Amino acid sequence: MKKSILEFWVGLFVLLGVVAVGFLAFRVAGSASGTSGQSYTVYADFSDIGGLKANAPIKSAGVLVGRVGSITLDPNSYQAKVSLNIDSKYTFSSDVSAQILTSGLLGEQYIGLQQGGDTDNLAAGDTISVTSSALVLENLIGKFMTSFAEKNAGGDNTESAGQ
Amino acid sequence: MNFIRNIGANTLNFIQSLGSVTLFLLQILGKSATAFVRPRLSIRQIYFAGVMSVLIIAVSGLFVGMVLGLQGYTQLAKFKSADILGYMVAASLLRELGPVLAAILFASSAGGAMTSEIGLMKTTEQLEAMNVMAVDPVARVVAPRFWAGVFSMPLLASIFNVAGIYGAYLVGVQWLGLDGGIFWSQMQSNITLSYDVANGLIKSAVFGVAVTLIAVHQGFHCTPTSEGILRASTRTVVSSALTILAIDFVLTAWMFTE
Numbered sequence: 001m002k003k004s005i006l007e008f009w010v011g012l013f014v015l016l017g018v019v020a021v022g023f024l025a026f027r028v029a030g031s032a033s034g035t036s037g038q039s040y041t042v043y044a045d046f047s048d049i050g051g052l053k054a055n056a057p058i059k060s061a062g063v064l065v066g067r068v069g070s071i072t073l074d075p076n077s078y079q080a081k082v083s084l085n086i087d088s089k090y091t092f093s094s095d096v097s098a099q100i101l102t103s104g105l106l107g108e109q110y111i112g113l114q115q116g117g118d119t120d121n122l123a124a125g126d127t128i129s130v131t132s133s134a135l136v137l138e139n140l141i142g143k144f145m146t147s148f149a150e151k152n153a154g155g156d157n158t159e160s161a162g163q
Numbered sequence: 164m165n166f167i168r169n170i171g172a173n174t175l176n177f178i179q180s181l182g183s184v185t186l187f188l189l190q191i192l193g194k195s196a197t198a199f200v201r202p203r204l205s206i207r208q209i210y211f212a213g214v215m216s217v218l219i220i221a222v223s224g225l226f227v228g229m230v231l232g233l234q235g236y237t238q239l240a241k242f243k244s245a246d247i248l249g250y251m252v253a254a255s256l257l258r259e260l261g262p263v264l265a266a267i268l269f270a271s272s273a274g275g276a277m278t279s280e281i282g283l284m285k286t287t288e289q290l291e292a293m294n295v296m297a298v299d300p301v302a303r304v305v306a307p308r309f310w311a312g313v314f315s316m317p318l319l320a321s322i323f324n325v326a327g328i329y330g331a332y333l334v335g336v337q338w339l340g341l342d343g344g345i346f347w348s349q350m351q352s353n354i355t356l357s358y359d360v361a362n363g364l365i366k367s368a369v370f371g372v373a374v375t376l377i378a379v380h381q382g383f384h385c386t387p388t389s390e391g392i393l394r395a396s397t398r399t400v401v402s403s404a405l406t407i408l409a410i411d412f413v414l415t416a417w418m419f420t421e
Contacts, residue, residue, distance in 0.1 A: 010206050013214045017318025020325045024360045028253050028328060030351035055358060064352060 038088040039066060040124040044098045044111070045079040050134025052100055052109045058084055060113040065090045068111060084111065084128075093118040097130035109134060187380050191309050194302035204307035205314070212273040212308070212375075213315030217322060219272055220265055224323035227260060228252060228330025235331070236339050245335075249346035250353045252331040257354065257363040258419060261324040263411050266370035269312075269319055270403035274378035277308055278399040281382025282392035290383075305379045312378070316371025317364050324363070362418045366411070373410055374403045 046052075049071060058066040069083035084098070095116030102109050122128070198205050231252045239245045281304060284290050290300040328350075335341045354360070378399045385395035 006207060006210050009214045010209050013209065013217060013315075014318065016217065017213075017321055020318070020321035021360075021364070023325050024257065024321060025356050027347070028257070028324075028350055029354045029356040029360050030347075055355065057352065067355075 039085040040088055041069060042084050042086060042122055042124065042126050042128060044082050044084060044128040044131050045074065045077065046082060046098075046100060046131050046133045047079055048133040048136060049080045049082065050100060050102075050109055050136055052082070052111070052134060057110040058086060058113060059110055060090070060092070060115065065113065082111070091121045092116075094120040094122050094126065095130065096122055096128055097132065098128045099132040100134035102135070183384070184376060184380050187383070188376055190301055191306050191376075191379070194299060195306045195310065197299075197302040198306040198310045204303070205311050208308045208311030209315055211276065212269075212311045213319060215276075216269055216272050216315070216319055220268055220319045220323050221326045223264065223268055224256075224261070224326030225330040227264060227323075228256065228327030228332075229334045230330075231255060231260075231327065232331030232334030232339075236335050236341065245341055246345050247349050248331065248335045248341060249328075249348075249350035252335075253328055253350045253354050254359060256324045256327040257359045259411070259415070261327060262320045262363055262367040262370055263407060265320040265323040265367065266316065266374055266407045267404050268323075269316060269371075270374045270378070270407070271400050273312065273315075274374050274399050274403050275396045277312070277375065277378040278382040278385070278396045279392055281305070281308070281379060282385040282387075282395050285383065285385060286387040286389070286392060288387075301383075305383060308379055309375050312375025313368065313371040316374070317367045320363065320367035320370075362414075366414050366418075369410060369414065370407050373406050377403050377406060 052068065052071065054068055054071055056068040057064050058068060066084055066086035069085045071083075072081050073079075074081045086092070092113060093116040095118040097114045097116065099112045099114065100109055101112045116130075232248065235248050235251050236245055239248055239251070281290075284300075284304065290304065293300045293303060332343075332346060336343045336346050381395040381399045381402075385391045
C-alpha cells in the first residue's frame with residue numbers, strides 16, 4: 001500500500017478516536033465534569049445516611065454545586081461523617097443546612113443544601129451543624145404503625161370508659 | 164488417581180504459560196525502542212489492527228446501543244423511570260460493555276490476524292531469516308504490533324461507546340419519543356469524566372495489553388505448520404475472551420465498588 005494512503009487512514013482513525021474521547025468527555029460527562037475543577041471540602045455529620053454513596057451529587061436549589069467525597073463512621077459519636085467537595089465558585093453561609101434527599105421515588109440519594117441567614121461564609125474544613133438524615137422507609141412505616149396502634153388502643157379505652 | 168494427576172498437570176501448564184507470557188512481555192518491553200525509533204513500523208500495524216477494525220466496532224456499538232435503548236426503555240417505562248435511559252445506557256457502555264465488547268471484537272478480528280501473520284512468518288522461516296541477518300524478530304515484528312494494539316484499543320472502545328450512545332439516542336428519542344433534553348441531561352448530571360470515562364479508558368488500555376500480548380505470544384510460539392497456525396489463532400480468540408472477562412471482573416471490583 002502507498003505510504004501516503006496508509007498515513008491518511010491511520011491519521012483519520014486517530015482523529016476519529018480523539019473526537020470520540022472528546023465527545024465522551026464534553027457531551028456525555030458534560031456538566032458533571034464542571035464540578036471536578038477547583039473545590040473546597042466541608043464536613044457534615046448525619047445519624048443515618050441511608051443509601052448515600054461517594055460521588056453522589058450535592059445540589060442547592062436543584063443546581064449541582066459539588067459531589068460527596070468520602071463517607072466514614074466517627075468512632076466517638078457513631079455518626080456518619082460525610083465530606084462534601086463544593087465547587088469554589090459557590091459560597092454558603094456558616095448556618096447552611098444539609099439534607100439527604102432522594103430524586104424521584106426510586107432515584108439516587110443526594111445532598112441538598114439550604115442557604116441560611118448568617119453573614120459569615122462556610123470555609124474549607126468547617127462542619128455543617130444543621131443536618132437532616134435520610135428518610136428510611138422502614139423507620140417511617142414503623143413510626144406509622146406505632147402511632148396507628150396507639151391511636152387504636154386509645155379509641156378502645158375511650159369506648160370502654162364510655163360503657 | 165489420574166483425575167488428580169490431570170489437575171496437577173493442568174495447574175503446572177497454566178503456571179508455565181503464565182510465566183512464558185510474562186517473560187515475553189518483558190522481552191517486548193526491553194526491545195520496544197525500535198517501535199518508537201521507527202514509528203512507521205507501528206503506524207503500519209495501527210492501520211491493520213485499528214483502522215481495519217473500526218467498521219466492525221462502530222456497527223456493533225450502534226446495534227448494542229440500539230438494543231440497550233429498546234430494552235432499557237421498555238423495562239424502565241414499567242417503573243415510570245424512562246427518563247434515566249440516557250444515564251443507564253451511558254453508564255453500561257462506558258463502564259462495562261464498551262471496553263469488554265470492543266476488546267472481544269478486537270481479539271477476534273485483529274488478534275486472530277496478528278497470530279496468523281506471525282505464525283505464517285514462523286512457518287515460512289522468515290523469523291529465522293531475520294535472526295540470520297542479525298535482525299531481532301521481537302524488536303522488528305512483535306514490538307510494533309504490540310504497541311499498535313495497545314494504542315488502538317482505547318480509541319476503538321471510545322468509538323464503540325459513542326456509536327452505542329448514538330444508537331440508544333436513535334431508538335429512545337427518535338423512535339420511542341423520549342425527550343432529547345432529558346436523555347442528555349440525565350447522562351451529563353450523573354456521568355463523571357474522572358470516574359466513568361477515565362476508568363473505562365484505563366480498562367480498555369489494559370485489555371489492549373492483554374489481547375495483543377496473547378496474540379503475538381501465540382503467533383511467535385506456535386507450531387510452524389498450517390495446523391499449528393490454525394490452533395494458535397483459535398487459542399488467541401478463546402484465551403483473549405476468557406482473559407478479558409477475568410480481568411474485567413478484577414478491574415470492576417477495584418474501580419467501581421465503594
